[in-house]
Amino acid sequence: MTDLPTSARVPDDIARAVMLPGPYADEEHITYPALAWLRRNQPFGLAEIEGFDRTWLATKHADILEIEKTPQVFSSALADPFLLDKAGREYMRTTNDGRRTQDTLAYMDAPEHTKIKNVTTAWFMPANVRKREEAIRQLAKDAVDRLITGEPTVDIVKDFALYYPLRVIMSLFGVPPEDEPRMLHLTQSLFGTTDEDTKRDDVEGGEGASARAWKATLQDFFDYFNVLSADRRQSPTDDLASIIANAKVDGEYLPESFVNGYYVAIATAGHDTTSSTISGAIEQFCRNPEQLDAVRADPGLVPGVVEEALRWVSPVKHFLRVVKEDTEFRGQTLLEGDGVMLLYPSADRDEEVFENPDTFDITRKPNKHIAFGYGPHQCIGQHVARLEMRILLEELIPRLAKVELTGEPQYVAANFLSGPKTLPVRITPA
């Protein structure tokens, strides 16, 4: 880590490669080299690109940990927790009469955050999540069966990886399978608002378009979940929707906007992230066939595949914090209201933490990636994500002799949540 303050301002081309959505469609060639440059030259620098507020770029593993465990200075509650351009921020502010966009965890600081997170903390603990193992394994078997017995050439993303995590999340909620396609579409348009293939076609382009599309999709979510919630208050079960709909904080049911906020966060955070990681693992099996052979020979390596795929893909590209009061950090003066982008993919390739960080290695030990974040906001669904990925790989790997690319994969052009968009492959069953 550098101790010396460097000249704070990040060159605009580097800042754009990291902050704008477009470059993430070619992150190996644009974003990752820019992140490596920043780690070497300006590990904590200030970006001031046109159309955006002042934003600090946190690229080092240690710095991100430090920021995440100092929420009293680096707040999650002062703005949307992901980067928006000025027009987008203004749109969010005015359409919500100055209130936050969503009443959900990622928008909260303690003590509110602690109370609301506690509603589901126990439900998401490994011991409780493991009770779902058999049900999840059945979904994994179905997905693998369809893949292995279907056409040998497929798009892993669309034909395999997208659907399974969605079904897992929906099964945890207790949503009927017939509603799954609608939820898949809504989630993709929520996080692919800037990508041509997934963005809404009923929202006009131009300034702030991404924020407007996001808001419209959010409303669609709320319409769906209001119905689910009413049903679970009337007839509770042990599913996640019942826990949330019937939760009481300070003796009262959660307000409707908080209940909806919970559903949306879990539904959206819970499946695109996982599907990107699964696709990323399979892409790496194509590029490093010896690693597929190794895990076929030793199934004990499956958890290593999961962790390395998480590090490699880091599907959450950033979260944003906002500086609460003027402060010093790494020799720089941060002003109240400055944004701080926590760049997880950069932390997960930090040369000071990972040997040969640009090598995909399923035997990597230790693997201290922070793809799930850190501190009070650390991912609530990490045990679900790890479990469902492990189970899927346990079902897939014994049945997969070989997987080869039949074309170049494409990646989602989004700076918050991204990963493979298409992954054309040929499957050779075992």
Ligand code: HEM
């Ligand atoms: C590969 C899969 C996943 C990855 C990489 C991932 C990553 C993340 C990251 C980086 C954060 C922010 C952490 C921070 O600010 O320090 C987060 C938060 C969150 N994730 Fe995940 N996630 C994944 C899967 C899931 C799943 C399966 C669920 C739900 C079942 C979920 C629900 C949430 C929620 C509700 C939050 C907000 C937590 C808070 O603000 O306190 N995620 N996730």
